[in-house]
Amino acid sequence: MGLRERKKEKTRLALLDAALDLFLEQGYETTTVEQIAGVVDVSSRTFFRYFSSKEHLALWWHDHGEEIMQECLRDRPLDEPPFTSLLHCVRAVIADMRNSTPEDTDRFLKVRKLYENNPMLVGRAVARGSQTELRLVEEVARRTGRDPATDQLPALIVGFAMAAMRVGFECPGQEITDLAELTGRMEATLVVVEASFRPGWDLAA
Amino acid sequence: MGLRERKKEKTRLALLDAALDLFLEQGYETTTVEQIAGVVDVSSRTFFRYFSSKEHLALWWHDHGEEIMQECLRDRPLDEPPFTSLLHCVRAVIADMRNSTPEDTDRFLKVRKLYENNPMLVGRAVARGSQTELRLVEEVARRTGRDPATDQLPALIVGFAMAAMRVGFECPGQEITDLAELTGRMEATLVVVEASFRPGWDLAA
DNA sequence: TTGTCATCTGTCACTCCCTGACATACATTA
DNA sequence: TAATGTATGTCAGGGAGTGACAGATGACAA
Incomplete structure (x- = not known):
């Protein structure tokens, strides 16, 4: 270099x-x-x-996370239920955070704090990631042999997964000074989410 | 007047x-x-x-819908599962659309088309509604006797309900020229959503 | 009808975000 | 060292959004 x-x-x-x-x-x-x-x-x-x-700065981690999710989704086995695949992708994002440098660790925590102070930034992140979200929907639809134009299930699957990731990351109202605390909370959220759905819902007719 | x-x-x-x-x-x-x-x-x-x-214009229907949801939630019985309550609120929004004037009907359809052409506007709607969403989380937490600071379930419940509403309203890639078609799709989405969760998930310990 | 009062509107000046164009300074490579 | 490509600063400008002030226009009472 x-x-x-x-x-x-x-x-x-x-x-x-x-x-x-x-x-x-x-x-x-x-x-x-x-x-x-x-x-x-x-x-x-x-x-x-x-x-x-200016937004792009505040949404730095989000861009990074979306890239990881897209890559990860391609590597998941095709016979895996799509929502399960997406939760794996969220875990890939969490793993990337855990493996990051101390500098990046600080940045993750600062961004989370920033989101807490400015909840509207979370929405801006959604806006910025709308293209990615559409691509995820396309990919889920492709993998499950569905037509995203007439079938809302792929959009729901992606929408729920992204909502889960956001809720986990935000941790509203909590003092978080440690990355392990943050990733731990995100994991815990995923566990709750996994237990919330009816088995096979994401493959329903 | x-x-x-x-x-x-x-x-x-x-x-x-x-x-x-x-x-x-x-x-x-x-x-x-x-x-x-x-x-x-x-x-x-x-x-x-x-x-x-300028955004405020494009998000006109969203502001209106959020008001209805907040009002509706207050009127739901306290012993109703919170996610069920929120889906009722979404249905209240749909009912309001059905009862609207022909002029408002046109506007709903135009806004939907606008969202389809500009997916990022959906995210902007989330950003604009972030305050409302927080209030809904507070209300759900209050009604279920939970602490939103340590318990992510209320945030998940609201996040999933809002995701369901958005997915239903967007109807990506479809020519929609009739309000009945739009509201019908939104209803259909809700039915899918209702069948996706494990009974009692929104009251889990 | 008229006059007073409240409110709505236009103009102006301003800050901030963001972009295109151009010249300059710098790192790279031969 | 010379030639080349890239990064930067400066400048000019458009568009969003706001505060301040003056003028226009409804509301209302005498």
Whole structure:
């Protein structure tokens, strides 16, 4: 990896960290792009070359998680019930969080705190991930031989799985200072979810 | 109702209709507030006095639906399982759509079409409704004697119910020109949802 | 009818988000 | 070291959204 790429990555992470800290200090809305760029000593224009929008920063982990889910889904056996597959994908996201660097660990916790302070950001994450969600629906439909145009079940399966992941990640109203605590809660949520559905519901006629 | 209020309501609806038509004709992003205001012959400043944002227009039905859900939940018997209560609330929203004026009927169909063309707007709706969703979680927790801070079940219950409503309303990839078709699909989705959960899951220990 | 009062509206000026274009500075590679 | 490609800063500008102020228009009482 050349000097150029190293510098880019460094700037990218510096922007991300500066933004997360400012968001938590003085609020998401009141923090301007100019401020964030100022901390890292780059121009606002450069900021937008690294992150397509201010939102993009706050939704950093979400983008990453969606990639993992898509990859993971492709690797699941075809005869596995689709909802089970998706919960495996959520667990893959959790595993990735567990295997992350200490720096990324801090970022996960900060993002969670940010979501707690700004619940609307969760919705913005849904908005940003709408394309991915559609692709997941397509994939689930393909794997189960269903037509997503006339059959809402694939959309329901994906919708429920994503809702489960969000609820697990948010942990509203709790002081969470440890990644293990966060991932533990996410796991616990998945266990509750698994016990909530009727066996075979995601393969119903 | 005085002339003043009638004029206001007229302007409000004119803005809404002009916006929906423009959104469907030339796209949501490319339509400017100035254009919408221009059609109705008011200033952009006045537009923002009627709708707090451009998004607010597109999310008109969503705001309305959330109000109904909150009211409805309060009227449900306390001994009813919470998820069942919420599905009743969704049905109250559907009933309201069925009882709406022909003008509102057109608007429902246009909004649905708009969501189909711009899936990210669904997420924006989630973002806008995040406060309401939190209140629903609080209410479900209160009614079931749970602590939303340590117990994710209330959040899951609400998350699943809202996901069900969204999936039913979206009807991705389908030509829908009739309100009865739309409400029928939403009902059908709810029936699928009701059959998917294990009895008593929303009261689990 | 008229005058007063409340409210609605338009204009203006402003901040912030975000983008395209262009010139410059820098890293890479030969 | 020279040539090339990429990253950055500056500048200009559009669109969303807001605060302040003045003028227009309904509401209402005398």
